[in-house]
Amino acid sequence: MAAEDLEWERSKISNQDINMLKRLGLMKKEDAIRFPSEESYPKPPMEYRVSFVDHLIRGLSTPIHDFLRGLLFVYGIQLHQLTPNSILHISIFITLCECFLGIPPNWALWKRIFCLRRNGSHNVTYNIGGVVICVRTDVDYFDVKFPDSVQGWRKKWLYIHEESANSVEHNIVPFDGSARIQRRRSWDAEASEEEKKATEALMSRIHQLQNTRGKELSGVQITAYFLRIRVQPLQARKNPLWTYSGKNDANRISNDLSVKDLEKLVRRVSRLAKKDPIPSSCRVEPYSASNPLPENHPTMSSLPPLPEDGEVEEQAIVAEDTQGSSIPESEVAGSHKSAASHEKEVESEASESTQSLPPAVSPRNKRKRTDAEDSGTSKAEEVVPSHPKAAYDPYVESLVSSDDEEEVPTTDVAPRTSTSRTVLASDTLVEGEETSPPQQNVVTTTPPSSPLAPSPKRTRVEKIVEPAPQLGSSSTLLLDDPMIKDLLRIGSQFIGYREYANRVEEKLAEANERANALARKLEQSEAARKKAELAASKAKAEADEAKAKAAGVEELQKKLEDATAALDEHKAAQASREEGILKRLKTQSRRTFTQTNQDFDLTNPVNDPVLDALSYLELHGSEIREGVSNASAVLSALFPYFFPKKEEPATFLNLAKMFNTPEDLGLKMRQENMKVAVENTVALVADSRQTIDWMKVGDTEQIEQSRWRSLIKAAKPNTKKILAYLGIKPASTPSSSRPEV
Known part of the structure; x- marks a missing residue:
């Protein structure tokens, strides 16, 4: 069994997870989900794919969205290799585009914000969840508040049924548990200048949604929104979310969740604590049927390449990851480190080494040169540009390829090769370019070639150094003499090397001057860089201080708003209480007036309804007390006559009850x-x-x-x-x- 297979074990899905999937509407169809039985390694049935419970509750459903299918294809990964937080990243991005930007999910905008990294630790390189989506370090994006680690999600795997939408199959990549994660160039693909220019307005809108005071939009609000409306962002849908029409929308997979289930689900996929409130709505109203897109609103369409579009260049594998380049799983959620930073450093070092003078001999170039010579072709002629102002060079004209010199005796080869040095065609001098001296210590059996030679195949030396006709008939014999040929060849080589040495000295002087100028510019740029870093650090400190002050002001403003709301509630309660008291006082005054038939006028009213009503009640109370006193005296006097053999009660109420008998x-x-x-x-x-x-x-x-x-x-x-x-x-x-x- 492969090393990657060791991560799989028997699926452990609880009844609580199954009930949650039912409430979310993910098991509405009978064959939508199948749970593994006893197998410890996924063996999906026909038309089924491998997924996880934590993927489904974060917005995944079949058939999958074209945007997700394109991401899996371009990045060369499988669904089980993405972490739950990465799935939620994609769901939030699609919801952001469709509900708050009013566009389909945009591939160019995605490349400006996100990149891919390996997920692992110092001791473990994951295959399940081995790829994580990160926000680039230079991008200001929503604070999603991901949990630091989703515990046990790898153990909750299941099979989901693969569906088709609108007669076009939106297939998930077939499951391959043995497929290794290999880093590709597409992981760090950045938006081109044209794409950046086209998405600049979208980035400005995102910053506006983040930073508008009182209407700040957060990643938790977006998550709670698509969970509340019961639409799975990663599912291929009939209509975009900006046409969402409410409870009867065709894209909804279930009815509304209860408040308790929604809060529980939001806390599960985020880092919110129990004391943190769950947003009941977004501070910015999303686009929908009730809030349609403005007229002439541009709907930019930009999807990642799909499998039916053919192979893409971004899928090329660039390097094999090591554990040192992976992100620990506990740091994945909050990591915004750029995945391309290490590669950019390597590239910058390589570019510096190629600009150093003189360049070292490249074994690759040596191999190409040897192959060209062995094959007898003239590929160097394609590389070396022609020099239009070059004068006659006897050294150039004397060069003859070893393959062309069929008439030269073999005894002449050793003397030539023992003292010659071959100059590669890549060292050819061209106007306006930096040059380097001839390659050294590259000994071949080929006669030396000039850097200015357009091709190693030239006219034979006998035709080039043909003597003038006035030498007589003996000149032909002299030219045919092998020693004379060698002398002519050596002389031509000497002249060629001397002129070449002069030109190299001039170019070397120019190169030194240019190197000195580059060194001065480098010193200036280094000083400017340090100055910029100092200014950036100061600006960052000021920004942090301003942010802290702004946070304090916002907190005070929030406290003031809460205090104002509490005071208004207290005033309303006090007014209601006073109204009740006034009503009761007026009722008692009215009842007293009805029983005593005695009304009063206040001599000095205070124009306070409560106090004035209380004064009326006090006047009535005084009258009642006087009447009770007189009645008590009368009844006490009459008591012995009516009740001669009984003791008089001590209280007026009991005394009155004695007289208030049925008889x-x-x-x-x-x-x-x-x-x-x-x-x-x-x-x-x-x-x-x-x-x-x-x-x-x-x-x-x-x-x-x-x-x-x-x-x-x-x-x-x-x-x-x-x-x-x-x-x-x-x-x-x-x-x-x-x-x-």
Whole structure:
């Protein structure tokens, strides 16, 4: 089994995870998700791919979005090699583009903001989650508040069904657990100048969304938004998010989550603590059906290359990563280190080495030269440009390729090669370019060639040094002599080397002057760099101080707003309370006036409704207290007459209750008095020694009321004597007696 396979183990998905996937609507279709059984290494069924629970809850669904498919293709990676935070990065970027910029996800904008890095530690190089998406160090982007580490996400793998959308398959890259992660040039691909110019307005809009006071947009707000509206950003959708129409939108995968489930999900994918509030809405209203795009709004379209577009150059592998170039997994979330910084340093060192004078002999160039000579071709002629002002050079004209000198005896080769030095074609002098002296210690069996020679194949030396006709017939014999040929060749070489040495000395002097000028410019640039670094450090310190002050001011402003809101609430509560008190006071005053029929006018009102109502209630209270005092005195005086054998109550309330009985106390007292009167009358009659038939008197049925009243009226004059006898002084008022039996 490969080393990468050792990271896989049996999937451990809990019932809580399954319930979460159901609530999110990711298991609405019966065959949407399959869970592994006992296998410890993924073996997806036909039409299924490998994914993770933490990928799905961060916005991934099938069929996948073309933008994500293009990223996987360009970067040469698989879905399982991305970390959960990287998946969330892509979801936030797509939501930002569609909801707040009003454009499809833009590949040029992506390259300006993000790059790829290896994920690992000093001891481990990951394959699952071995690639992480980072924000470039020179870019000001949203603070997403990723968790430092997503615990155990690699153990929660499952199979998701691969679907198709609009008859075009948006395939996830087929699973290959043995595929190694290899760093590619596309990982650090930067936007071109044209792309930067085209996306400058988008970057300005992003900075405006971040820094507008009171309307700051954050990565957590964007995350909570797409989780709240129940649309998966990484899914291929029928309509973009700027046309979102609410609960009946075709892109929604489930109904609204409960507040508790939404808060739990947002805290799971972010670094928010329990005390941190979950944003209920974005401070900037996103584009939707209720907030449509402005008229003539540009919708820039820029997608990464897709597999059907053919192979792309960015997929080329540039180097094999080492553990030293990887980011520890715990540092991935907050790392904004540029992935291209190390490579740029290497490139800068290489460029400095190529500018040093003179350059070293390149074994690669040597190999190319040898191949050209062995093959007998004239490739050097393609590299060396022609020199239009070059004068006649006997050294150049004397050069003959070893392949062309078929008539030269082999005995002449050793003397030539033992004293010759070959100059490569790459050392040719060209006007306006820096040059270096001829390559040294490169000994070949080929006669030396001049740096100005356009090709190693030239006309034979016999034709070049042909003597004048006036030498006579013996000149031909002299030219045919091998020694004369050698002498002519050596002389030509000497002249060529001398002239070449003079030109090299001139070029060397020019090179020295240029090197001195470059050294002075380097010193100036170094001083300017130090000055710029000092100014940058000061500016950064000032910016940090200003940011700290701004944060303090914002905190004070927030506290002031909270205090103002609390004061307004307190005032509203106080006003409501005073209104209730006033209502109750007016009610009591009205009830008192109804019972006592006594109203008052305030002599000096304070024009305060509560205090004035309280003053009216005090006046009514004084009247009531006086009435209670008088009533108490009257009832105390009457108590012995109505209740002769009972003790008088101590409180007025109990005393009043004694008189407030169901029976009529006045009638009862009058009846008692009538009884006493009858008894007294019978006693008086008995004392008068008159014979009276009391049986007849007691027969009340025989009494007529009219006669009875006339008899009482006739008896009144005599009652005064009887009352005087009894010691009672009758009142002067007429009697109100009535027949009571």
